[in-house]
Amino acid sequence: MTDSASAVSAPPNSSTVRVSDRFVTYVHHVCESNQARAALRRGLGLPVERCTYMHRYLVPWLRDHDDQHHADVRRAYYAVASLIAARPRSARDTTPDQSGSESWYARPNLGTSLGQAVTKGVLKENSAESALHLMARQSSDAIHPGLPALVRQLLAGGITIDWAVLLEDLAWWNRSRDRIATRWLEHYFRTASGTTETTAPFDSAEENDR
Incomplete structure:
Protein backbone atom coordinates (compact mmCIF):
# COMPACT_ATOMS: atom_id res chain seq x y z
CA MET A 1 0.00 0.00 0.00
CA THR A 2 1.23 3.50 -0.82
CA ASP A 3 0.61 6.79 0.96
CA SER A 4 -1.45 8.19 -1.89
CA ALA A 5 -4.80 9.90 -1.46
CA SER A 6 -6.54 6.62 -2.18
CA ALA A 7 -4.76 5.04 0.77
CA VAL A 8 -6.49 7.35 3.22
CA SER A 9 -9.96 7.46 1.67
CA ALA A 10 -12.84 6.31 3.79
CA PRO A 11 -14.38 2.88 3.23
CA PRO A 12 -17.89 2.78 1.78
CA ASN A 13 -20.77 3.09 4.19
CA SER A 14 -22.57 -0.05 5.26
CA SER A 15 -25.85 -0.15 7.11
CA THR A 16 -25.02 -3.57 8.57
CA VAL A 17 -21.66 -2.70 10.16
CA ARG A 18 -21.16 -0.27 13.03
CA VAL A 19 -19.19 2.88 12.31
CA SER A 20 -16.65 1.85 14.95
CA ASP A 21 -16.06 -1.48 13.20
CA ARG A 22 -15.62 0.25 9.85
CA PHE A 23 -13.09 2.60 11.39
CA VAL A 24 -11.08 -0.28 12.86
CA THR A 25 -11.02 -1.98 9.45
CA TYR A 26 -9.86 1.29 7.88
CA VAL A 27 -7.00 1.69 10.38
CA HIS A 28 -5.87 -1.90 9.81
CA HIS A 29 -5.78 -1.11 6.10
CA VAL A 30 -3.81 2.09 6.62
CA CYS A 31 -1.31 0.27 8.85
CA GLU A 32 -0.28 -1.94 5.95
CA SER A 33 2.01 1.00 5.13
CA ASN A 34 5.05 1.16 7.41
CA GLN A 35 5.16 4.94 7.04
CA ALA A 36 1.51 5.37 7.96
CA ARG A 37 1.79 2.95 10.88
CA ALA A 38 4.76 4.89 12.25
CA ALA A 39 2.85 8.19 11.92
CA LEU A 40 -0.18 6.83 13.77
CA ARG A 41 1.98 5.28 16.46
CA ARG A 42 3.44 8.70 17.30
CA GLY A 43 0.11 9.70 18.85
CA LEU A 44 0.21 7.14 21.66
CA GLY A 45 -1.28 8.62 24.81
CA LEU A 46 -1.35 12.15 23.41
CA PRO A 47 -4.24 14.59 23.05
CA VAL A 48 -5.43 15.25 19.51
CA GLU A 49 -3.78 18.67 19.47
CA ARG A 50 -0.36 16.99 19.67
CA CYS A 51 -1.09 14.31 17.07
CA THR A 52 -0.07 16.36 14.04
CA TYR A 53 1.29 13.38 12.10
CA MET A 54 -2.00 11.50 12.43
CA HIS A 55 -4.25 14.11 10.82
CA ARG A 56 -3.30 13.10 7.28
CA TYR A 57 -4.72 9.63 7.81
CA LEU A 58 -7.67 10.29 10.11
CA VAL A 59 -9.16 13.63 9.10
CA PRO A 60 -10.41 12.32 5.70
CA TRP A 61 -12.30 9.56 7.51
CA LEU A 62 -13.53 11.51 10.50
CA ARG A 63 -14.97 14.38 8.48
CA ASP A 64 -17.88 12.08 7.61
CA HIS A 65 -18.14 10.04 10.79
CA ASP A 66 -16.99 12.08 13.78
CA ASP A 67 -19.29 13.64 16.33
CA GLN A 68 -18.39 17.30 15.97
CA HIS A 69 -19.98 18.21 19.31
CA HIS A 70 -17.73 16.10 21.52
CA ALA A 71 -13.94 16.30 21.66
CA ASP A 72 -14.03 13.00 23.59
CA VAL A 73 -15.18 11.19 20.46
CA ARG A 74 -12.36 12.51 18.30
CA ARG A 75 -9.77 11.67 20.93
CA ALA A 76 -11.14 8.14 21.18
CA TYR A 77 -10.69 7.65 17.44
CA TYR A 78 -7.12 8.96 17.56
CA ALA A 79 -6.28 6.88 20.62
CA VAL A 80 -7.52 3.62 19.16
CA ALA A 81 -5.81 4.30 15.84
CA SER A 82 -2.49 4.81 17.61
CA LEU A 83 -2.98 1.70 19.75
CA ILE A 84 -3.67 -0.42 16.67
CA ALA A 85 -0.61 1.02 14.94
CA ALA A 86 1.57 0.24 17.96
CA ARG A 87 0.64 -3.44 18.13
CA PRO A 88 3.63 -5.77 18.53
CA ARG A 89 4.50 -7.73 15.41
CA SER A 90 2.98 -10.90 16.88
CA ALA A 91 -0.43 -9.21 17.07
CA ARG A 92 -0.49 -7.60 13.62
CA ASP A 93 -1.87 -10.64 11.83
CA THR A 94 -5.20 -10.40 13.61
CA THR A 95 -8.03 -8.84 11.64
CA PRO A 96 -11.23 -7.27 12.99
CA ASP A 97 -14.31 -9.48 13.03
CA GLN A 98 -17.40 -7.78 11.65
CA SER A 99 -19.56 -10.86 11.26
CA GLY A 100 -22.26 -9.44 13.50
CA SER A 101 -23.01 -12.92 14.82
CA GLU A 102 -22.47 -11.74 18.37
CA SER A 103 -24.52 -9.07 20.10
CA TRP A 104 -22.63 -5.87 20.87
Missing part, protein backbone atom coordinates in the same frame (compact mmCIF):
# COMPACT_ATOMS: atom_id res chain seq x y z
CA TYR A 105 -22.64 -6.36 24.63
CA ALA A 106 -21.54 -9.97 24.35
CA ARG A 107 -18.38 -8.80 22.61
CA PRO A 108 -15.26 -8.54 24.80
CA ASN A 109 -14.57 -5.18 26.40
CA LEU A 110 -11.44 -4.13 28.27
CA GLY A 111 -12.67 -5.88 31.40
CA THR A 112 -12.98 -9.13 29.44
CA SER A 113 -9.44 -8.77 28.12
CA LEU A 114 -8.09 -8.14 31.63
CA GLY A 115 -9.97 -11.18 32.90
CA GLN A 116 -8.41 -13.29 30.14
CA ALA A 117 -5.01 -11.90 31.08
CA VAL A 118 -5.48 -13.10 34.65
CA THR A 119 -6.63 -16.59 33.67
CA LYS A 120 -3.65 -16.94 31.31
CA GLY A 121 -1.13 -15.61 33.81
CA VAL A 122 -0.33 -12.48 31.81
CA LEU A 123 -1.39 -10.24 34.71
CA LYS A 124 -1.70 -10.85 38.41
CA GLU A 125 -5.22 -10.67 39.77
CA ASN A 126 -4.53 -7.75 42.09
CA SER A 127 -2.85 -5.79 39.30
CA ALA A 128 -5.77 -6.23 36.91
CA GLU A 129 -8.39 -5.34 39.53
CA SER A 130 -6.40 -2.32 40.69
CA ALA A 131 -6.17 -1.06 37.12
CA LEU A 132 -9.92 -1.41 36.63
CA HIS A 133 -10.85 0.26 39.91
CA LEU A 134 -8.43 3.12 39.23
CA MET A 135 -9.85 3.74 35.76
CA ALA A 136 -13.38 3.64 37.18
CA ARG A 137 -12.53 6.75 39.21
CA GLN A 138 -10.79 8.66 36.44
CA SER A 139 -11.81 10.91 33.57
CA SER A 140 -10.84 9.96 30.04
CA ASP A 141 -8.00 12.52 30.17
CA ALA A 142 -6.41 10.48 32.94
CA ILE A 143 -7.07 7.12 31.30
CA HIS A 144 -5.61 7.83 27.86
CA PRO A 145 -1.93 8.25 28.90
CA GLY A 146 -1.93 4.90 30.71
CA LEU A 147 -3.64 2.85 28.00
CA PRO A 148 -0.59 2.25 25.75
CA ALA A 149 1.39 0.40 28.44
CA LEU A 150 -1.62 -1.66 29.54
CA VAL A 151 -2.63 -2.56 26.00
CA ARG A 152 0.94 -3.42 25.06
CA GLN A 153 1.15 -5.82 28.00
CA LEU A 154 -2.10 -7.49 27.02
CA LEU A 155 -1.18 -7.88 23.36
CA ALA A 156 2.32 -9.13 24.17
CA GLY A 157 0.69 -11.83 26.29
CA GLY A 158 -1.51 -12.97 23.43
CA ILE A 159 -4.69 -11.30 24.71
CA THR A 160 -6.95 -9.93 21.98
CA ILE A 161 -8.72 -6.58 22.21
CA ASP A 162 -11.97 -5.69 20.49
CA TRP A 163 -10.89 -2.28 19.18
CA ALA A 164 -14.38 -1.18 18.15
CA VAL A 165 -15.77 -1.81 21.63
CA LEU A 166 -12.84 0.04 23.20
CA LEU A 167 -13.38 2.93 20.79
CA GLU A 168 -17.02 3.38 21.73
CA ASP A 169 -16.36 2.96 25.43
CA LEU A 170 -13.67 5.65 25.34
CA ALA A 171 -15.87 7.96 23.29
CA TRP A 172 -18.69 7.68 25.83
CA TRP A 173 -16.55 7.48 28.95
CA ASN A 174 -17.01 11.01 30.32
CA ARG A 175 -20.77 10.84 29.76
CA SER A 176 -21.39 7.26 30.94
CA ARG A 177 -18.33 6.43 33.04
CA ASP A 178 -20.14 4.63 35.86
CA ARG A 179 -22.16 2.50 33.47
CA ILE A 180 -19.18 1.55 31.30
CA ALA A 181 -16.91 0.92 34.29
CA THR A 182 -19.56 -1.35 35.81
CA ARG A 183 -19.75 -3.30 32.56
CA TRP A 184 -15.95 -3.64 32.46
CA LEU A 185 -15.89 -4.91 36.04
CA GLU A 186 -18.77 -7.33 35.46
CA HIS A 187 -17.12 -8.80 32.37
CA TYR A 188 -13.78 -8.96 34.17
CA PHE A 189 -15.13 -10.98 37.10
CA ARG A 190 -17.19 -13.24 34.82
CA THR A 191 -14.14 -13.98 32.69
CA ALA A 192 -11.69 -14.36 35.57
CA SER A 193 -14.08 -16.71 37.39
CA GLY A 194 -15.04 -18.70 34.30
CA THR A 195 -18.65 -17.47 34.25
CA THR A 196 -19.86 -16.72 30.74
CA GLU A 197 -23.24 -15.05 31.27
CA THR A 198 -23.22 -11.58 29.71
CA THR A 199 -26.60 -10.10 30.61
CA ALA A 200 -26.42 -6.60 32.07
CA PRO A 201 -29.48 -4.66 33.22
CA PHE A 202 -28.36 -1.28 31.90
CA ASP A 203 -26.73 -2.23 28.61
CA SER A 204 -29.85 -1.71 26.53
CA ALA A 205 -30.27 1.81 27.88
CA GLU A 206 -26.73 2.72 26.94
CA GLU A 207 -27.13 1.20 23.51
CA ASN A 208 -30.24 3.28 22.90
CA ASP A 209 -28.27 6.43 23.72
CA ARG A 210 -25.65 5.70 21.04
Whole structure:
Protein backbone atom coordinates (compact mmCIF):
# COMPACT_ATOMS: atom_id res chain seq x y z
CA MET A 1 0.00 0.00 0.00
CA THR A 2 1.23 3.50 -0.82
CA ASP A 3 0.61 6.79 0.96
CA SER A 4 -1.45 8.19 -1.89
CA ALA A 5 -4.80 9.90 -1.46
CA SER A 6 -6.54 6.62 -2.18
CA ALA A 7 -4.76 5.04 0.77
CA VAL A 8 -6.49 7.35 3.22
CA SER A 9 -9.96 7.46 1.67
CA ALA A 10 -12.84 6.31 3.79
CA PRO A 11 -14.38 2.88 3.23
CA PRO A 12 -17.89 2.78 1.78
CA ASN A 13 -20.77 3.09 4.19
CA SER A 14 -22.57 -0.05 5.26
CA SER A 15 -25.85 -0.15 7.11
CA THR A 16 -25.02 -3.57 8.57
CA VAL A 17 -21.66 -2.70 10.16
CA ARG A 18 -21.16 -0.27 13.03
CA VAL A 19 -19.19 2.88 12.31
CA SER A 20 -16.65 1.85 14.95
CA ASP A 21 -16.06 -1.48 13.20
CA ARG A 22 -15.62 0.25 9.85
CA PHE A 23 -13.09 2.60 11.39
CA VAL A 24 -11.08 -0.28 12.86
CA THR A 25 -11.02 -1.98 9.45
CA TYR A 26 -9.86 1.29 7.88
CA VAL A 27 -7.00 1.69 10.38
CA HIS A 28 -5.87 -1.90 9.81
CA HIS A 29 -5.78 -1.11 6.10
CA VAL A 30 -3.81 2.09 6.62
CA CYS A 31 -1.31 0.27 8.85
CA GLU A 32 -0.28 -1.94 5.95
CA SER A 33 2.01 1.00 5.13
CA ASN A 34 5.05 1.16 7.41
CA GLN A 35 5.16 4.94 7.04
CA ALA A 36 1.51 5.37 7.96
CA ARG A 37 1.79 2.95 10.88
CA ALA A 38 4.76 4.89 12.25
CA ALA A 39 2.85 8.19 11.92
CA LEU A 40 -0.18 6.83 13.77
CA ARG A 41 1.98 5.28 16.46
CA ARG A 42 3.44 8.70 17.30
CA GLY A 43 0.11 9.70 18.85
CA LEU A 44 0.21 7.14 21.66
CA GLY A 45 -1.28 8.62 24.81
CA LEU A 46 -1.35 12.15 23.41
CA PRO A 47 -4.24 14.59 23.05
CA VAL A 48 -5.43 15.25 19.51
CA GLU A 49 -3.78 18.67 19.47
CA ARG A 50 -0.36 16.99 19.67
CA CYS A 51 -1.09 14.31 17.07
CA THR A 52 -0.07 16.36 14.04
CA TYR A 53 1.29 13.38 12.10
CA MET A 54 -2.00 11.50 12.43
CA HIS A 55 -4.25 14.11 10.82
CA ARG A 56 -3.30 13.10 7.28
CA TYR A 57 -4.72 9.63 7.81
CA LEU A 58 -7.67 10.29 10.11
CA VAL A 59 -9.16 13.63 9.10
CA PRO A 60 -10.41 12.32 5.70
CA TRP A 61 -12.30 9.56 7.51
CA LEU A 62 -13.53 11.51 10.50
CA ARG A 63 -14.97 14.38 8.48
CA ASP A 64 -17.88 12.08 7.61
CA HIS A 65 -18.14 10.04 10.79
CA ASP A 66 -16.99 12.08 13.78
CA ASP A 67 -19.29 13.64 16.33
CA GLN A 68 -18.39 17.30 15.97
CA HIS A 69 -19.98 18.21 19.31
CA HIS A 70 -17.73 16.10 21.52
CA ALA A 71 -13.94 16.30 21.66
CA ASP A 72 -14.03 13.00 23.59
CA VAL A 73 -15.18 11.19 20.46
CA ARG A 74 -12.36 12.51 18.30
CA ARG A 75 -9.77 11.67 20.93
CA ALA A 76 -11.14 8.14 21.18
CA TYR A 77 -10.69 7.65 17.44
CA TYR A 78 -7.12 8.96 17.56
CA ALA A 79 -6.28 6.88 20.62
CA VAL A 80 -7.52 3.62 19.16
CA ALA A 81 -5.81 4.30 15.84
CA SER A 82 -2.49 4.81 17.61
CA LEU A 83 -2.98 1.70 19.75
CA ILE A 84 -3.67 -0.42 16.67
CA ALA A 85 -0.61 1.02 14.94
CA ALA A 86 1.57 0.24 17.96
CA ARG A 87 0.64 -3.44 18.13
CA PRO A 88 3.63 -5.77 18.53
CA ARG A 89 4.50 -7.73 15.41
CA SER A 90 2.98 -10.90 16.88
CA ALA A 91 -0.43 -9.21 17.07
CA ARG A 92 -0.49 -7.60 13.62
CA ASP A 93 -1.87 -10.64 11.83
CA THR A 94 -5.20 -10.40 13.61
CA THR A 95 -8.03 -8.84 11.64
CA PRO A 96 -11.23 -7.27 12.99
CA ASP A 97 -14.31 -9.48 13.03
CA GLN A 98 -17.40 -7.78 11.65
CA SER A 99 -19.56 -10.86 11.26
CA GLY A 100 -22.26 -9.44 13.50
CA SER A 101 -23.01 -12.92 14.82
CA GLU A 102 -22.47 -11.74 18.37
CA SER A 103 -24.52 -9.07 20.10
CA TRP A 104 -22.63 -5.87 20.87
CA TYR A 105 -22.64 -6.36 24.63
CA ALA A 106 -21.54 -9.97 24.35
CA ARG A 107 -18.38 -8.80 22.61
CA PRO A 108 -15.26 -8.54 24.80
CA ASN A 109 -14.57 -5.18 26.40
CA LEU A 110 -11.44 -4.13 28.27
CA GLY A 111 -12.67 -5.88 31.40
CA THR A 112 -12.98 -9.13 29.44
CA SER A 113 -9.44 -8.77 28.12
CA LEU A 114 -8.09 -8.14 31.63
CA GLY A 115 -9.97 -11.18 32.90
CA GLN A 116 -8.41 -13.29 30.14
CA ALA A 117 -5.01 -11.90 31.08
CA VAL A 118 -5.48 -13.10 34.65
CA THR A 119 -6.63 -16.59 33.67
CA LYS A 120 -3.65 -16.94 31.31
CA GLY A 121 -1.13 -15.61 33.81
CA VAL A 122 -0.33 -12.48 31.81
CA LEU A 123 -1.39 -10.24 34.71
CA LYS A 124 -1.70 -10.85 38.41
CA GLU A 125 -5.22 -10.67 39.77
CA ASN A 126 -4.53 -7.75 42.09
CA SER A 127 -2.85 -5.79 39.30
CA ALA A 128 -5.77 -6.23 36.91
CA GLU A 129 -8.39 -5.34 39.53
CA SER A 130 -6.40 -2.32 40.69
CA ALA A 131 -6.17 -1.06 37.12
CA LEU A 132 -9.92 -1.41 36.63
CA HIS A 133 -10.85 0.26 39.91
CA LEU A 134 -8.43 3.12 39.23
CA MET A 135 -9.85 3.74 35.76
CA ALA A 136 -13.38 3.64 37.18
CA ARG A 137 -12.53 6.75 39.21
CA GLN A 138 -10.79 8.66 36.44
CA SER A 139 -11.81 10.91 33.57
CA SER A 140 -10.84 9.96 30.04
CA ASP A 141 -8.00 12.52 30.17
CA ALA A 142 -6.41 10.48 32.94
CA ILE A 143 -7.07 7.12 31.30
CA HIS A 144 -5.61 7.83 27.86
CA PRO A 145 -1.93 8.25 28.90
CA GLY A 146 -1.93 4.90 30.71
CA LEU A 147 -3.64 2.85 28.00
CA PRO A 148 -0.59 2.25 25.75
CA ALA A 149 1.39 0.40 28.44
CA LEU A 150 -1.62 -1.66 29.54
CA VAL A 151 -2.63 -2.56 26.00
CA ARG A 152 0.94 -3.42 25.06
CA GLN A 153 1.15 -5.82 28.00
CA LEU A 154 -2.10 -7.49 27.02
CA LEU A 155 -1.18 -7.88 23.36
CA ALA A 156 2.32 -9.13 24.17
CA GLY A 157 0.69 -11.83 26.29
CA GLY A 158 -1.51 -12.97 23.43
CA ILE A 159 -4.69 -11.30 24.71
CA THR A 160 -6.95 -9.93 21.98
CA ILE A 161 -8.72 -6.58 22.21
CA ASP A 162 -11.97 -5.69 20.49
CA TRP A 163 -10.89 -2.28 19.18
CA ALA A 164 -14.38 -1.18 18.15
CA VAL A 165 -15.77 -1.81 21.63
CA LEU A 166 -12.84 0.04 23.20
CA LEU A 167 -13.38 2.93 20.79
CA GLU A 168 -17.02 3.38 21.73
CA ASP A 169 -16.36 2.96 25.43
CA LEU A 170 -13.67 5.65 25.34
CA ALA A 171 -15.87 7.96 23.29
CA TRP A 172 -18.69 7.68 25.83
CA TRP A 173 -16.55 7.48 28.95
CA ASN A 174 -17.01 11.01 30.32
CA ARG A 175 -20.77 10.84 29.76
CA SER A 176 -21.39 7.26 30.94
CA ARG A 177 -18.33 6.43 33.04
CA ASP A 178 -20.14 4.63 35.86
CA ARG A 179 -22.16 2.50 33.47
CA ILE A 180 -19.18 1.55 31.30
CA ALA A 181 -16.91 0.92 34.29
CA THR A 182 -19.56 -1.35 35.81
CA ARG A 183 -19.75 -3.30 32.56
CA TRP A 184 -15.95 -3.64 32.46
CA LEU A 185 -15.89 -4.91 36.04
CA GLU A 186 -18.77 -7.33 35.46
CA HIS A 187 -17.12 -8.80 32.37
CA TYR A 188 -13.78 -8.96 34.17
CA PHE A 189 -15.13 -10.98 37.10
CA ARG A 190 -17.19 -13.24 34.82
CA THR A 191 -14.14 -13.98 32.69
CA ALA A 192 -11.69 -14.36 35.57
CA SER A 193 -14.08 -16.71 37.39
CA GLY A 194 -15.04 -18.70 34.30
CA THR A 195 -18.65 -17.47 34.25
CA THR A 196 -19.86 -16.72 30.74
CA GLU A 197 -23.24 -15.05 31.27
CA THR A 198 -23.22 -11.58 29.71
CA THR A 199 -26.60 -10.10 30.61
CA ALA A 200 -26.42 -6.60 32.07
CA PRO A 201 -29.48 -4.66 33.22
CA PHE A 202 -28.36 -1.28 31.90
CA ASP A 203 -26.73 -2.23 28.61
CA SER A 204 -29.85 -1.71 26.53
CA ALA A 205 -30.27 1.81 27.88
CA GLU A 206 -26.73 2.72 26.94
CA GLU A 207 -27.13 1.20 23.51
CA ASN A 208 -30.24 3.28 22.90
CA ASP A 209 -28.27 6.43 23.72
CA ARG A 210 -25.65 5.70 21.04
